[in-house]
Amino acid sequence: MAVVLGRLLGSAFLICFFTGLYSHFIQDPEPWMAFPTFIPNLYAITQGVHIAAGIACFPLILGKLYTIYPRLFVYPPITGFVNLLERASIALFVAASLVEITIGMINTADWYPFPFPFRQTHFALSFVIIGSLAIHIGVKLPIITRYWTKKHSYDADGVLIPPDDDEEPGIDRDSVVPEHGEVPATLPAPVRAAAEAARGLTGRILAWIDATPNSLVAKPRELPAVGMTPPPTPAPDAPVIARAARTSRRGFLVTIFASLAGVVAFWSGQSFKPLAPLNLIAPRAQGDGPNDLPINRTSEMAKITADMVGENYRLVIKRGDQVATFTYAQLLAMPQQIVQLPIACVNGWSQTATWKGIQLNTLMDEVGRKPGEAIMLTSLEVRGNYRVTTMGPEFVENDLSLVALHLNGKVLDIEHGYPARMIAPARPGVLQTKWLSTLEVTT
């Protein structure tokens, strides 16, 4: 059971890691990097998946920790140097994972109550997690391969088969045998004794919890005290116990999957339209906001004043010595294109909208743009991490990239970047610069 959950949790971690890396490098690209633009929703998908897999981690990790909780109390706690390292790496793994998913979750509400910088810490911890995950899988590999398929894990009665000592050298068998729900009463006595002795108090309680209902097992009080070898209790029917264990196991897995499906379904409507009617718990709602679209940074936060976007507004484009300046009226007079593109926020929400504006590549042609050139975008905002950003040639040349003046059939709202903002395919929202002031060729 722990292997089933571990497999899913491992996959969720890896999905988060790779979608997270994508998000990191699209915001802070290395000079040689180029990004695919042929799927306009690409970033909306990768980041939406990041958050969905991220919240799925909550039920998965809690379930996984529940199945291994008894192992926290094994006695003796440490049996040697290698064991110490193993336990330390697990402690690090668990702590880093819990902190990572918790801060990620809190951040989706655009809240930063941390005594450390969110993005950098979330980034560094992701490597801590993936590193200790690799170590953990390495250490547990024999067990994982042993219990990969159900067929090889349970005998005809549905009882978990313990590993042979000589079949899987190097496994401590107590890490395999006792799991919540698998009452090992039908196991050969020595295995059971070893297993139970290693489980300590909590293990006893688990076994007792399962053994209690319907007086399945002889009086629970007869369970041995901590540290003693269990006396040979008259074993009840193997099939009865196996059925109970199976019910427990199924109930547990169904619970984990139901809660997983629940949180993902009631959350993902903020980025996935078919689920929008179910959206009860996401931090954003599609269609909510000026121009029927949510925002992430208000004009007030960016310190944009009416004066900055009034009569005096100019959009400046440059390439070396060539400079062209446009008033808002001049921009409106240029040929306008209409595109459907999403705003895809780093926080995970996204929504496709209808934009109208000037194609970026034709606008840059006014200063003699050459193929392969990147540009630097500057916003009117006074300060902000994304006031100045760059855009690679793959985005500059894309016909879908616009300097947008209209959104969803209306003049761009000031909260969406009036007078003019960038909108390009497959990029995170933070790079869709609002209140554009200059576009400058950099290469």
Add this chain to the structure above:
Amino acid sequence: MTATASRPSSRRSSKRSPTTAIQRWRIGLIVLGVAILLLSGYILLTTVKPTRYIGIVEWFIAAIIIHDALIAPIVFGAGVIVRRMGRRIPLAVLAIVQGGLVIGAVFTIVLVPEILAQRYAHLFETLLPFDYVKNLGILWVGTLVLTAAAVVGYLLVTRVRRARRG
């Protein structure tokens, strides 16, 4: 490897070669893991100010304490109480009830940050548009209704089956 192996070792010879392959994978994974951990240390050193490390350590410790000393014992305790009180109740019914409680708890965990953020974060238009306390209530009611339905369904099905069997 102890001498107390309690199962027949007939598969021993046939398993030998996969085992060495597994050993190779193990070493590879562990080496890879250590390398990534070193990289994470480098990333931390170069991107986060050392004065902030203490905050990260505090959160690590808090996470372990909140889980291992709070959430887990409560869940185990609840398990004990439910099973204890429910000696005469079919195991499947208990499992369904426990499942319902866990699902509600997971919804609660996921919603707590938003409920707190609504109070303490800098809010602006379109951020956190719902009444999350109310929605959490809706989810709890829905979960309880479904749980009750599942229990009733289970009892009906077993009754019908038992009746059929004679």
